[in-house]
Amino acid sequence: MTGYASVQHSPLPVDVEANAPAATITPTARLGLEIRSVNSRFLDLSFKLPEDLRQLEPSLRELITRQIKRGKVEVRASQDAGDGTSLQAPNHQALQKIAALQDKIHDWLPKARELSVADVLRLTAGNSTPVALEEVAWLALAQQAITALLDARARExxxxxxxxxxxxxxxxxxxxxxxxxxxxxxxxxxxxxxxxxxxxxxxxxxxxxxxxxxxxxxxxxxxxxxxxxxxxxxxxxxxxxxxxxxxxxxxxxxxxxxxxxxxxxxxxxxxxxxxxxxxxxxxxxxxxxxxxxxxxxxxxxxx
Known part of the structure; x- marks a missing residue:
């Protein structure tokens, strides 16, 4: 049956500790997920995911196939870093690693300039909440979309x-x-x-x-x-x-x-x-x- 569902998750400004478990980490990016289905005799899944989210496809596929048996189903995901209000403090391990790398570089290149705060934030922005740590959040978001899709199909x-x-x-x-x-x-x-x-x-x-x-x-x-x-x-x-x-x-x-x-x-x-x-x-x-x-x-x- 046909159906459509769209869910989003907006980031909350929280500090991420270095040893925080994945399930407790709040995504720093704005997550969006769309699922639409049209009629088909069999289950036909297709995913439109950004390159940095490709590793989520097996988990999403398994979650969907457990609950949807028929239909041509298309899944679209998006991740928006948002504005500066969603910036989080870099974790301690990332800062220690950057400091150690800077010291090594200065040993070989004494005239190299010091890293600025902006440089540090830019270097740690992609590592503060990696996709692997956000998989739980993605699957929770996917479950919300699947539930909404099933509700729409039930109404139809x-x-x-x-x-x-x-x-x-x-x-x-x-x-x-x-x-x-x-x-x-x-x-x-x-x-x-x-x-x-x-x-x-x-x-x-x-x-x-x-x-x-x-x-x-x-x-x-x-x-x-x-x-x-x-x-x-x-x-x-x-x-x-x-x-x-x-x-x-x-x-x-x-x-x-x-x-x-x-x-x-x-x-x-x-x-x-x-x-x-x-x-x-x-x-x-x-x-x-x-x-x-x-x-x-x-x-x-x-x-």
């Missing part, structure tokens, strides 16, 4: 369910309209056969007995009734509609089952049309196939 699923239930009710109504047409048509055809045989006997030379003619007419009428009988088709159609309604109420991973049942509905509607011997039955068959085709298009969107 509820709308699709309401639509399908409405189509089921319309198909039931059409089936009820078709049921009484067959007995009426059989009786009309029986009377028509009898009238034709009577007309034929009136023109005959009397070599055939009226009783035999009447039996022949009844036999023809019976054969005609068998050819146009759609009671079995209507019974199977109602059974398929009951099963679809049951699956919609149950929920879960029902897309493939619904797709199969829709095919069976279309088969029964086609048979109604092929057996039709009256214009009204043809109209009912056409109306059924229109509704079933609309259901087929939407059923493929259901996970």
């Amino acid at each position: 699923g509820a709308r699709l369910t309401d639509m399908l239930q409405g189509h089921i009710d319309q198909l039931r109504t059409l089936a009820e309209q078709a049921a009484p047409l067959v007995p009426q048509l059989v009786e009309q055809q029986r009377q028509r056969f009898l009238e034709r045989w009577k007309d034929a006997m009136a023109l005959a030379d009397g070599s055939h007995l009226p009783e035999a003619a009447q039996d022949r007419a009844l036999t023809e009428a019976t054969a005609f009734a068998i050819r146009i009988d759609v009671a079995e088709e209507l019974t199977r159609l109602r059974s398929h509609l009951d099963e679809i309604a049951r699956l919609l109420s149950k929920g879960g991973d029902i897309g493939k089952r619904l797709d199969f049942l829709i095919q069976e509905l279309h088969r029964e509607a086609n048979t109604l049309g092929s057996k039709s011997a009256v214009l009204e039955m043809t109209r009912i068959s056409v109306d059924m196939k229109v509704l079933i085709e609309q259901m087929r298009e939407q059923v493929q969107n259901i996970e």
